[in-house]
Amino acid sequence: MTRHTAAPLPATLAGMIQRLDHSRCSGTRELGTEAGSVATRHYTDPLHWQQEQQAVFSQWPIVAAHSAELGPHSALPFDALGVPIVLTRDGDGRARAFFNVCRHRGMALVAPAGADPAQARPCKALVCPYHGWTYELDGRLRHRLHAETFDGIDAATLSLVELPCDEAAGLVFVKRSPGPAFSAAAFLQGLDSHLDWLGLAGMRVFRKIDRVYAANWKLTVDAFLEGYHIRVLHRDTIYPFFADAFIVNLHAGPHQDSLVARRAAFESFETPGDRTALCKLATPTQLLFPNTFLIWHPDYVSLIGMFSPAVDQVRWVHTMLIPPDRCGEDWTPHWEKTFGLIEQTVFQQEDIATAVAIQRGLASGANAQFQLGRLEHEVLRFHRGIDAAIAGTLLPAGGDAVR
Ligand code: FES
Ligand SMILES: [Fe+2]
Structure with missing residues (x-):
C-alpha cells in the first residue's frame, strides 16, 4: 500500500501507539478498574428495545454509508433504521437525506434493494414510479404531471421531507427523525482526525453484505469490544496473528478507538509513519457510538453497521473497503478470497x-x-452509554450545528 495521506499523526493516536509500546515492553495489559455485570434483560426485553429505538436510534447520528457509495448525481436507498430513507448527492457535492416517500400519495421514490445490498443509482432527479412527480436531488418538487389539476396547491409546500444528514472523514451520517442539523465532525469528538490519518475517505467499496440474524444487536457489538475471546473463539482463524488480549483504548465521548496488538508488535516495533505500518503492529478498531465499527485489517477495512429491527434480531451490514491503488481487476480474486x-x-x-x-x-x-x-471493561462502558442515552444524560455531540 502506498502512502495514503498527508494528514499529521494526531497526538491522541500517537499517545495510543506509545501506550501500546509500553504495554508490550512491560508485558502488562491495560485493564478496566473493576469487574461488573450487564442485565440480560437488556438483550430480550421489548420495553428496553423500544427505549433504545426512541432514545438512541431515533435521536443519534447513525452511519448510513461510506462516502464513496454515494457518487455525484446519485441516490441511495437506506432502510436499516426501520423507516425508508433515500440519500442523495447533487452536483454541489453535498450529501442529503430524505424520507423515501413521495409527497403525493406516499410511494417509495427509489425502490429498496431487494435481495441484494443497496447500491446508489445515478440520476439527475427522483421520479416517482406511481404518477411521475419529479423531485430535484435537493428535495424540491420540480414537476407534477397535469399540475393544473391540483387547484393551486403550492409545489413549494411539497418538497421531500428532509432528515438531518452530514458527512465527515468519509462517512455519511443520518438521523431518522426530522430536526435541526448536526455536525458529523463534532459528533466524532476527535476521532475524525484518526480516520483522516488512516485515510478512510479515500477508500473504495469492494463488497457489501446486508443480512438479518437472530441475535440482539448489542451481542454483536459486545463481540467487537473485547479481545478476551480471540484466543479461544478465533483460535484457528485470526488468533495466530494476534497477541492475547493486549489492547489500548481511547475514549472520545461515547465513541472509542482501540489498538488491538498483533503478534508482529512483539517481534519488532518501530513508531509507525503511516497506516500500513500501524496495521502491521495492531488492528485499529473504532466504535462510533452506538452501532458502527471500523476495523482496519492489514490491507483493507471492514465498515460494519449493527442495526436493530427487533429485540432479537440484528441487521448486519458489512461493507468491505479497499485502498484506491488496489482497485484494479487483477486484485479482484484477492479481495474475493479475503472477503470470504x-x-x-x-x-x-x-x-x-x-x-x-x-x-x-x-x-x-x-x-x-x-x-x-x-479485560471486558469496554463492554461495560458501552452498556452504560446506552443506559445513559436512554436516561437522557448522554446526548450526541455536535447536535446544535447551524449550516
Ligand atoms: S405517489 Fe408519487 S406521484 Fe403519486
Ligand atoms: Fe471476534
Whole structure:
C-alpha cells in the first residue's frame, strides 16, 4: 500500500501507539478498574428495545454509508433504521437525506434493494414510479404531471421531507427523525482526525453484505469490544496473528478507538509513519457510538453497521473497503478470497454464530446477568452509554450545528 495521506499523526493516536509500546515492553495489559455485570434483560426485553429505538436510534447520528457509495448525481436507498430513507448527492457535492416517500400519495421514490445490498443509482432527479412527480436531488418538487389539476396547491409546500444528514472523514451520517442539523465532525469528538490519518475517505467499496440474524444487536457489538475471546473463539482463524488480549483504548465521548496488538508488535516495533505500518503492529478498531465499527485489517477495512429491527434480531451490514491503488481487476480474486475469509469464516461462523447461540440461551433464564471481567471493561462502558442515552444524560455531540 502506498502512502495514503498527508494528514499529521494526531497526538491522541500517537499517545495510543506509545501506550501500546509500553504495554508490550512491560508485558502488562491495560485493564478496566473493576469487574461488573450487564442485565440480560437488556438483550430480550421489548420495553428496553423500544427505549433504545426512541432514545438512541431515533435521536443519534447513525452511519448510513461510506462516502464513496454515494457518487455525484446519485441516490441511495437506506432502510436499516426501520423507516425508508433515500440519500442523495447533487452536483454541489453535498450529501442529503430524505424520507423515501413521495409527497403525493406516499410511494417509495427509489425502490429498496431487494435481495441484494443497496447500491446508489445515478440520476439527475427522483421520479416517482406511481404518477411521475419529479423531485430535484435537493428535495424540491420540480414537476407534477397535469399540475393544473391540483387547484393551486403550492409545489413549494411539497418538497421531500428532509432528515438531518452530514458527512465527515468519509462517512455519511443520518438521523431518522426530522430536526435541526448536526455536525458529523463534532459528533466524532476527535476521532475524525484518526480516520483522516488512516485515510478512510479515500477508500473504495469492494463488497457489501446486508443480512438479518437472530441475535440482539448489542451481542454483536459486545463481540467487537473485547479481545478476551480471540484466543479461544478465533483460535484457528485470526488468533495466530494476534497477541492475547493486549489492547489500548481511547475514549472520545461515547465513541472509542482501540489498538488491538498483533503478534508482529512483539517481534519488532518501530513508531509507525503511516497506516500500513500501524496495521502491521495492531488492528485499529473504532466504535462510533452506538452501532458502527471500523476495523482496519492489514490491507483493507471492514465498515460494519449493527442495526436493530427487533429485540432479537440484528441487521448486519458489512461493507468491505479497499485502498484506491488496489482497485484494479487483477486484485479482484484477492479481495474475493479475503472477503470470504473475514465475512463467512470469522464473522458469520464465529462472532455472529456465537451471538445467535447466546440469544437462544437467554430464553432459558440461566443468567439474570452476564459477568464481565477487567479485560471486558469496554463492554461495560458501552452498556452504560446506552443506559445513559436512554436516561437522557448522554446526548450526541455536535447536535446544535447551524449550516
Ligand atoms: S405517489 Fe408519487 S406521484 Fe403519486
Ligand atoms: Fe471476534
